[in-house]
Amino acid sequence: xxxxxxxxxxxxxxxxxxxxxxxxxxxxxxxxxxxxxxxxxxxxxxxxxxxxxxxxxxxxxxxxxxxxxxxxxxxxxxxxxxxxxxxxxxxxxxxxxxxxxxxxxxxxxxxxxxxxxxxxxxxxxxxxxxxxxxxxxxxxxxxxxxxxxxxxxxxxxxxxxxxxxxxxxxxxxxxxxxxxxxxxxxxxxxxxxxxxxxxxxxxxxxxxxxxxxxxxxxxxxxxxxxxxxxxxxxxxxxx
Numbered sequence: 721x722x723x724x725x726x727x728x729x730x731x732x733x734x735x736x737x738x739x740x741x742x743x744x745x746x747x748x749x750x751x752x753x754x755x756x757x758x759x760x761x762x763x764x765x766x767x768x769x770x771x772x773x774x775x776x777x778x779x780x781x782x783x784x785x786x787x788x789x790x791x792x793x794x795x796x797x798x799x800x801x802x803x804x805x806x807x808x809x810x811x812x813x814x815x816x817x818x819x820x821x822x823x824x825x826x827x828x829x830x831x832x833x834x835x836x837x838x839x840x841x842x843x844x845x846x847x848x849x850x851x852x853x854x855x856x857x858x859x860x861x862x863x864x865x866x867x868x869x870x871x872x873x874x875x876x877x878x879x880x881x882x883x884x885x886x887x888x889x890x891x892x893x894x895x896x897x898x899x900x901x902x903x904x905x906x907x908x909x910x911x912x913x914x915x916x917x918x919x920x921x922x923x924x925x926x927x928x929x930x931x932x933x934x935x936x937x938x939x940x941x942x943x944x945x946x947x948x949x950x951x952x953x954x955x956x957x958x959x
Contacts, residue, residue, distance in 0.1 A: 721736070721737065721738065721740070722734040722735065722736055722737065723735055723737045743899070744897060744898035744899035745897050745898070745899040745900075746816075746870075746897065747897055747898040748816075748893060748895060748896075748897060749895070749896045749897060749898055749900075749901055749902050749903055750773050750895035750896050750901075750903060751822075751893075751895075753772050753773045753895060754773060754774070754818060754822045754893065754895075755772075755774070756822060756823050756824045756827075757823065757824045757826075757827060759774070759823075759832075759837045759838070759839070759891070760774065760776075761774075761776035761778075761832075761837070761891075762832065762833055762834065762835070762837040763778065763833075764778050764779070764852070766778065767779070767780070770894060772895070773893055773894055773895030774818070774891055774892070774893070774894065775891070775892040775893075775894045776832070776889075776890075776891060776892075777794075777814075777888065777889060777890050777891075777892060778832075778833075778851075778889050779844065779851040779854060779887040779888070779889055780794070780796075780798075780851075780887060780888055780889070780890075781798045781851065781885060781886070781887055782794055782795070782798070782874060782886045782887065782888055783795040783798055783799035783800070783803065783804055783810070784803040784804075784886070785803050785804065785805070785806045786802060786803030786804055786805055786806075787803075787805075787806060788879050789876075789879045789880040789881065789882060789884065790875060790876045790877075790878065790879040790880070791806055791873065791874070791875050791876075792873075792874040792875075792876075792886045793806075793810060793813060793872065793873060793874070794813070794814040794815075794817075794872035794873075794874070794888065794890070795810050795811075795812045795813055795814065796812045796814050797812060799812075813871075813872060814872045814892060815870060815871055815872050816869075816870065816872075816892060816893040816894075817841070817867075817869040817870075817872060817890050817891065817892050817893070818839045818869065818890075818891040818892065818893050819839055819869040820838055820839045820840050821839075822839055823838045823839050827839070831889070832889040832890055832891055833889050839891055840862070841867050841869075841888055841889065841890045842859065842888065842889040842890075843859070843860040843862075843865060843867070843874065843886065843887070843888050844858040844859055844860060844886065844887040844888070845858060845860050845880055845884045845885070845886050845887075846858045846884065846885055846887070847883050847884055847885065848885070849885065851887050854887060860876075860886075863877075864876060864877050864878075865877065867888075874886065874888065
């Protein structure tokens with residue numbers, strides 16, 4: 721990417737730099753588990769259900785901005801009917817929705833309610849407070865809005881009337897992020913130290929030079945404590 725400094729310079733004259741500022745909570749560490757096809761949900765009976773790293777929202781009522789009816793937020797539980805301020809992040813603001821970039825090419829234009837669903841959101845506008853009454857005539861064309869899958873903010877090209885309510889069907893990522901968990905399929909090489917409250921080995925350790933523990937290293941401190949050694953044990957000092 722480039723940084724932008726002066727109107728006197730065109731894009732090709734600006735310096736290259738890193739302009740992305742990502743927090744650990746924004747980086748998916750289970751992105752490989754997001755299915756590209758055969759999505760599990762598409763109907764009303766499945767609203768709120770989770771499958772793996774996916775959560776499905778069916779015709780969920782959004783919360784509007786209290787400035788105008790052109791911006792709506794995906795807040796759970798749904799906020800005040802009079803709207804919320806767009807200048808602050810609302811409590812319960814839902815983020816990390818899954819976009820069509822994760823699906824097969826054949827599903828690029830499919831939405832979350834199709835018979836063969838994709839990741840494209842489906843948006844409705846209606847004066848009804850009953851999401852079950854929504855029909856095809858209430859569907860909003862994708863040309864009339866922009867949805868930010870990362871932040872859960874929906875923006876219309878033109879403001880709606882004050883009596884209209886917006887609903888959305890969407891898939892959300894609920895897997896781990898770099899802040900909550902890390903799954904590694906290959907090797908991890910560390911030049912520094914690894915600090916952990918617990919060190920759990922589920923299979924075996926084939927080679928280890930040093931292992932330090934600041935916790936209990938007592939043998940036989942519980943009735944079910946068993947220590948097995950295959951081979952020799954070399955001890956310098958007392959046991």
